[in-house]
Amino acid sequence: MSARPMTTRATAQRRSHKVFKRRRRRRRATIALAIALLAALAAAVIVPRLPDVVRELALPLAHEDIIRQQAGAKELDPSLVAAVIYAESKFRDATSHAGARGLMQITPETARYIANLSGGTAFEQGDLATPQVNISYGAFYLRYLLRRYDRNTVLALAAYNGGEGNVDRWLAEASTSQRAFGKEQIPFTETREYVDRVLAARTSYREKYSRELGLERAAQR
Numbered sequence: 185m186s187a188r189p190m191t192t193r194a195t196a197q198r199r200s201h202k203v204f205k206r207r208r209r210r211r212r213a214t215i216a217l218a219i220a221l222l223a224a225l226a227a228a229v230i231v232p233r234l235p236d237v238v239r240e241l242a243l244p245l246a247h248e249d250i251i252r253q254q255a256g257a258k259e260l261d262p263s264l265v266a267a268v269i270y271a272e273s274k275f276r277d278a279t280s281h282a283g284a285r286g287l288m289q290i291t292p293e294t295a296r297y298i299a300n301l302s303g304g305t306a307f308e309q310g311d312l313a314t315p316q317v318n319i320s321y322g323a324f325y326l327r328y329l330l331r332r333y334d335r336n337t338v339l340a341l342a343a344y345n346g347g348e349g350n351v352d353r354w355l356a357e358a359s360t361s362q363r364a365f366g367k368e369q370i371p372f373t374e375t376r377e378y379v380d381r382v383l384a385a386r387t388s389y390r391e392k393y394s395r396e397l398g399l400e401r402a403a404q405r
Contacts, residue, residue: 243270243385243388243389243392243393244270244274244275245266245275245389245393245396245397246275246315247275247287247315247319248262248266248393248396248397250315250316250319250320251265251266251269251319251397252397252398254319254320254323255323255397256398257323258323258324258326258327259327260323260326260327260330261386262397262398262399263386263387263389263390263393263397263399264326264337264382264386265319265322265323265326266385266386266389266393266397267382267383267385267386267388267389268288268322268326268341268344268382269287269288269319269322270382270385270389271378271381271382271385272284272287272288272289272322273286273287273288273289275287277313277315285309285312285313285318286312286313286314286315286317286318286322287315287318287319287322288318288319288321288322288323289322290312290318290321290322290325292309292312294321294325295309295311295312295321298321298324298325298328301324301328302324325344326340326344329341329343329344329348332348333351337383338366338367338379338383339351339355341378341379341382341383342367342370342375342378342379345374345375345378345379346370346372346374346375346378350372350375354369354370354371367379367380
């Protein structure tokens with residue numbers, strides 16, 4: 185008589201354990217399905233964006249509206265302006281050990297020089313941290329250098345990095361020696377590599393950001 189209730193309890197326990205296992209399997213299956221659905225949704229959203237994400241990490245672009253505006257106002261190639269910003273700061277607001285500030289790495293001394301050239305108002309150093317002001321100053325200086333060196337992009341970029349005085353001296357020495365002067369003759373390794381970097385970046389910006397920089401519209405006109 186006493187064995188039957190124990191058997192009944194054991195049977196009930198086994199059934200309860202089976203029900204628990206079934207519920208646990210269902211819960212695991214539900215969680216796995218939810219994870220799979222989330223993964224599929226993430227893939228649908230993220231994977232098409234991967235080329236853009238990779239591109240933006242390798243070749244960043246920001247403030248393209250200001251770049252288009254300033255390039256248009258100063259008759260510059262916007263991809264060249266973007267390339268100079270990339271070479272100078274990779275689109276990060278920073279201050280160099282020499283005191284150059286902002287996206288286009290303008291020193292206070294150069295900013296005052298640009299303000300005098302442009303007939304601008306009194307310069308305040310804090311202005312260089314503002315993208316609008318910094319890109320405006322940098323674009324003005326780039327246009328000035330291109331005009332100074334007869335639209336020779338290599339010489340203009342060399343002067344942007346190495347200074348007008350050095351470029352003028354190199355040209356004078358080349359003229360005295362009656363030899364040609366080009367990118368390969370730039371004696372400063374840093375400046376020569378800077379020119380190469382900007383020219384390569386300009387090509388990449390033209391290819392990868394033509395719409396953002398307004399180059400497609402310019403080509404259609």
